[in-house]
Amino acid sequence: MLALAALCLTAGGWHVEIPTPRFTLRWQHSIEKIEWDEDWTIAGGWLHLSEARVRGSGAGMEPPPDARRTGGVWRYRTKDPWRREIVLARSVFVRDYELCIHAAACMPLSHWVPVAAGPTTLAACAPDVP
Numbered sequence: 001m002l003a004l005a006a007l008c009l010t011a012g013g014w015h016v017e018i019p020t021p022r023f024t025l026r027w028q029h030s031i032e033k034i035e036w037d038e039d040w041t042i043a044g045g046w047l048h049l050s051e052a053r054v055r056g057s058g059a060g061m062e063p064p065p066d067a068r069r070t071g072g073v074w075r076y077r078t079k080d081p082w083r084r085e086i087v088l089a090r091s092v093f094v095r096d097y098e099l100c101i102h103a104a105a106c107m108p109l110s111h112w113v114p115v116a117a118g119p120t121t122l123a124a125c126a127p128d129v130p
Helices: none
Strands: 006-011 014-019 022-028 035-043 046-054 068-070 073-076 085-088 098-101 120-124
Touching: 046 120
Parallel strands: none
Antiparallel strands: 006 014, 006 120, 022 035, 022 098, 035 046, 046 073, 068 073, 085 120
């Protein structure tokens, strides 16, 4: 049987598995209040960043030179899009990250893991081995 791709969220004593082959991570820059979006695909034990979008620039947030601006949004792809994990620092003093699954409404990461759990790691879940 083919295993479904799943995203694992881990922080403190929390471990949550979300069955999905792709997701969008969204956040707001704490100083500039500009939104960022990243589209990720789970590929085996890896996360692949297919596209990133930013709605402005400033305070060290400049889009890369090859970014293209369409509809007021800078779109780009990174030169090294593969990651084993993403570690997110979270704070009660800024808006929480949002996670969008299957083009559904985006939910704050705190829907799955509380901010107080500390830094949160996103990674491809290891498939169950029979």
